[in-house]
Amino acid sequence: MSRRTLAGGLAIAAALTLTALPATAEQLSVRFPSAKFPLGERPVPTKTMTAVTQGIDLYDVKAGSSTDGYTVTVLMPSGRDYGTLPTAETQVAAVEAAGETASLQKVIRPSVADAPSQTVYMVRVGLWSLKDKKKADETAKKLKEADLKVKVDYLGDDGLKTTGPWDVKVVMIDPRTFRGSYAASLGASVAKRETVSSMVKARGAVVGVNGGFFNIHTSKALRGEPVGTSVVGGKLLSEAVPGRSAVVLKGRTAKITELKTDVTAISQDGERVQVNGINRAVVTDELVLYTEEYGAKTPTGGTDAVLDANGKVVGLRTSGAAIAAGTRVLHGNGVASDWLNEHAWQEWTVKIDTKVVDLRTKKALKLTPDLNVVAGSVGLVRNGKVKITAKQDGHDSMNMILRRHPRTLLGTTRNGSLILATIDGRQPGVTVGANFVEAAQFMRWLGATQAINLDGGGSTAMVVGKKLVNRPSDGSERGVGDALLVLPK
Incomplete structure (x- = not known):
């Protein structure tokens, strides 16, 4: 259903569905597809190919045309541009009290592999062509003067039906x-x-x-x-977000693929502790490893154990200094600082086991x-x-x-x-x-x-x-x- 029916208070149901695309046959080499562009109304794209170097081609592809325009979206009390039906209906009433006509739009966010679909409601005011954004801005200003929080929205950004480009x-x-x-x-x-x-x-x-x-x-x-x-x-140089x-x-x-990382510090006395992060800001009680690639000083307020290339502790120091070339630094605060003071003595070896x-x-x-x-x-x-x-x-x-x-x-x-x-x-x-x-x-x-x-x-x-x-x-x-x-x- 066209979004051009937004004006006049019509409720709109719009959903984006997964399109089943045919499996691509195995080819001897990678080729640009000859089928129509897969988005929107499946227009025939224009493309220009440039041979970059042996085995590498660059395609400049353009498809679709511009038919979308602007509307004014009324924000919910949460600050989001969508909400539940009762919340949206309350905002519709507020818009009408300000002398404007609001549309209630039902939007269905599609399900994905690990999250179900979600139905929400948006409140929109007006519909203007691409060249008439100034009129949308004027309406937005009027609604703001009525103490409503709004934003001017380009409908091509919605994620609903579009012709592009x-x-x-x-x-x-x-x-x-x-x-x-x-x-x-x-x-x-x-x-x-x-x-x-x-x-x-x-x-x-x-x-x-x-x-x-x-x-x-x-x-x-x-x-x-x-x-x-x-x-x-x-x-x-940076740990995984697991999965x-x-x-x-x-x-x-x-x-x-999907990855996880496991980094452990193993002291010469056999004591082991998890390294919580690599080359990032630290939080309370964390042990973080800094390498010479970090390019900044270690955090203040903790203990640094400076390791040479072989894992030998060449010094314990108050934190907040740079990492010298050829060294790594184990930084800890709170209980992690205690571990360093107890198990990373000068001249001892601390092995960093990385997986x-x-x-x-x-x-x-x-x-x-x-x-x-x-x-x-x-x-x-x-x-x-x-x-x-x-x-x-x-x-x-x-x-x-x-x-x-x-x-x-x-x-x-x-x-x-x-x-x-x-x-x-x-x-x-x-x-x-x-x-x-x-x-x-x-x-x-x-x-x-x-x-x-x-x-x-x-x-x-x-x-x-x-x-x-x-x-x-x-x-x-x-x-x-x-x-x-x-x-x-």
Whole structure:
């Protein structure tokens, strides 16, 4: 049902359903599909292919057209843009008391593999074309003057029916002819955020995309820290969020799986203690390992045990100092500080036992120099079928599952090809992005039998050669925590 019936108080039921896509036959090489674009009304896309280097092709894909406009969404007392039916009906009355006509919209968030569907209600006022946003702004101002909390919404972002448009970049890497390798990069340090362009340039990569989520809820100086597993050159630099999707890179192979990490400190006297984290802020009674890649000082208010490359304690110190090259630091506060003072004496050895376990195979990964890991955010496709693990990966909200955002996507095919894609969004009339269901359908369409969502939103970036080829929603490239790089060797 068209959302053009929003005005006039009509109740609208809108739902997004999973579309069953045909399984892609195994091919000798990765190929761009000839079928219609899988989103919206399945338009025929326009595409331009550029051969990047041997075994790597870049596709610039555009599809759909702009027919969406603007409405004013009335926020609920919770601050969300949706609520229960009684709460929404109360807001409808408040809008009408302010002299405007409200529409009550029923929205069904689709079920995913690990979370049931959810029915909610939204309150909308008015409907204006793309060029008439000023009129939506004026209505929003009037409602705010009546003490209502509102926002102007572009309907293409809703996650419901749309005609687009979409602006997509896809890199396909053929394992038969590609002669390079894959790597992860945290840039100059774990703590610092950098652009994908900067990391591509530093490593001489031919392709780079932004990696997983980074911690925006810590101090500003530490916001490059990945939220999830990070392995660079065989070194574990950030612990797992247990069970979260990740991509394991080794040489020119890529595997999507779920991981957990287990890090233990073992004193010379045989005492063992769990290491709670790696290269991140500490909380009370935690033991955290800091490596020389951290790029910041250890936290104040605890004890540091400085270890050399062989695990020998070269000194105990008051915390709050830098990590010298060639050393690691075990930092503890509270009971963790007590453990260090009792079991990490100077000249003693404290072994750090590190395990990264593949939860699909139940086997530990060998932390060799050619191993790299980039954490994903949400699983999308597993064994050739759409399987969205939003709850497992901590993103089962209406905003994350249903609404459209810019996306950075990664998939692998049956024959080992790697697919990297960006779907730009949050640019009304230009490109609408995708929700999780659409992202999964899109990756199946491209031929992925396994696929994950990396970080997205303003972080979405793809660099090919030395050029940023997508259009970030912030208007410029954002500094991010890590990147996945395609190297020429």
